[in-house]
Amino acid sequence: MASGSVDVTYRGIFQKILAGNIVKTLVKASRHSGKIGGTISRYSDSPERNGIPxxxxxxxxxxxxxxxxxxxxYEPDNIRLIAALDDTLAKGHESWAWYGIRPIHLGLREGGALLVVSEHERAKLLEFIPRLPFEWRLAILPGEKSFSGLWVYHDxxxxFRVLGAIARxxxxxxxxxxLEKEVGKGPKAEQHLDWLRQGYREVQVGTVPAGVGAxxxxxxxxxxxWTEMAEAIIVPAAPRGGRQEAFKxxxxxxxxxxxxxxxxxQCKQCFVECPDSVFELTPEGYYNPEYEACCGCGICAEVCPVDDCIVMVDxxxxxxxxxxxxxxxxDRAAYRQFFQGLLERERVTARSSRRKVSA
Ligand code: SF4
Ligand code: SF4
Structure with a gap:
């Protein structure tokens, strides 16, 4: 037996309850083998916003x-396992209050495991996850992202599948x-135990040699x-007509x-409705998103009145x-091919409303 920490990286606020339940159950389950534990939560920005890592x-x-x-x-550093509840976190996540982007497996110890809930293959994830100087394990729990709601937890x-994968x-x-002892005590125990064992069975795990990855x-x-921090919480206003560069x-x-x-x-609806003023007007009268400023809320796709004009892409x-x-x-012909390819290959969300395309 051994001790160690599990880091659950998630998208606030959608996955907050999900992440909280996972860490609490791990700590309670560890007591069944005579260990003790505690949980820590923190978010990168303030306040915890929709989608924020x-x-x-x-x-x-x-x-x-x-x-x-x-x-x-400051943060636990004896990390044996990092569980990423959304695979797009593989592209890295901002550190506290925008001091820069950090890789998804920061702090993972040699031989440790990065568990990702994903519908993608290992090779796709390794296009984004940077190489490490030691061998580690990449585990994939097949499944869609569970954005189980802001205020209501969706069971x-x-x-339980993530907990089963962690046990493996x-x-x-x-x-x-x-974990069976702990999960078996709660309501809907039989269903939850089934899911726990399913995660244990279904997780796909492989080693990643040193130097392999992006x-x-x-x-x-x-x-x-602490002596360098500004007094109080100060969020400088965006300059008039501009964006707040410190908060991408x-x-x-x-x-x-x-x-x-x-x-x-060129109806302008996306420009008017975007809550983050992401769109730039081009000299030709089109509205072009500045992707560094876009939070991916999908409102522009909802309000666009033209079928298949704005699609939300993985x-x-x-x-x-x-x-x-x-x-x-x-190159308009090449762009057409690219766009059609996205429609055909990439999973486009229901938020694009006009069409849902599966991978
Ligand atoms: S998804 Fe659309 S509406 Fe939302 S921030 Fe990005 S550009 Fe703006
Ligand atoms: S992208 Fe859609 S909402 Fe935006 S200007 Fe064009 S037609 Fe209008």
């Missing part, structure tokens, strides 16, 4: 002293037997010392709007925030 930790220890040491850190099995990956910290282009994030939105996004400029009527279809309008202008 956030974390909760289960810290599991074999003694009070060990627990106190780990709980007293769809994700919580780090049995030395929390095993299936302990190039590591992340700049180390330097968090301020794109890591909150699991989908992005893509526009078919060939059918756009964020993992893109490696960067490049300007798609410029691509359309440079």
């Amino acid at each position: 956030a974390k909760q930790f289960a810290v599991i220890a074999e003694s009070q002293d060990e627990l106190h040491v780990e709980m007293a850190k 769809d099995g994700t919580e 990956l780090i049995p030395e910290v929390v095993g299936l037997e302990e 190039p590591n282009t992340y700049e180390p994030v330097k968090l301020p010392e 939105k794109f890591t909150t996004r699991s989908e992005r709007p893509v526009i078919d400029f060939d059918v756009c009527t 964020e993992l279809a893109f490696a960067d925030n490049r300007d798609l309008y410029e691509e359309w202008k440079a």
Whole structure:
């Protein structure tokens, strides 16, 4: 048996209850084998907003002293497993209050596991997850993102399937037997136990050798010392007619709007309704999203009156925030092919309302 921490990285606020339930159940289950534990939650920005990457930790220890040491850190660093509840977090997430983007597996120890709930294959995820100097494990729990609601928890099995997968990956910290004892006590126990065992069986796990993965282009994030922090919580206003450069939105996004400029009527609805003033007016009269500022809320796709003009596309279809309008202008035939390809291949959400396309 061993101690260690589990980091559950999720999208606030949609997955907050889901993440909280997972860490609490891990700590309670660890008591069945004589361990003790605690949970820590924190989010990157303030306040916790829709889609923002956030974390909760289960810290599991074999003694009070060990627990106190780990709980007293800025963040736990004896991380045996990181569970990402949304696979688009593989593109990295902002650190506290925008001091820069951090890789999804930051803090993972050698041999540790990154568990991702995803419908994608391992190779696709490794296009985004940077290489590490040691061997680690990438585990995929097949499934859709569970954005189980802001204020109402949707008991769809994700919580228990993730717990089952964790038991398979780090049995030395929390095993299936302990989790069965804990989950078996609650309401709807039979259903929850089924899901727990399903996650245990279905998780796909493989090792990732040292040096395999995307190039590591992340700049180390330097968090301020307490003497360097501004007094109180200060969010400077965006300059008139501009954006707040310190608060980019794109890591909150699991989908992005893509526009078919060939059918756009320049009606301006997207520009008017976008809550983050993302659209720039082009000299030709089109409205072009600045992707660094887009949080992926999908409102523009909802309000666009033209069928299949704005579609919301899985964020993992893109490696960067490049300007798609410029691509359309440079080669319209190639852009048409690209757009049709997105419609056919990529999963487009129901928020695009006109059409839902499956991968
Ligand atoms: S998804 Fe559309 S409406 Fe929402 S922030 Fe992005 S551009 Fe604006
Ligand atoms: S709402 Fe649709 S049709 Fe209207 S300007 Fe925006 S993209 Fe074009």
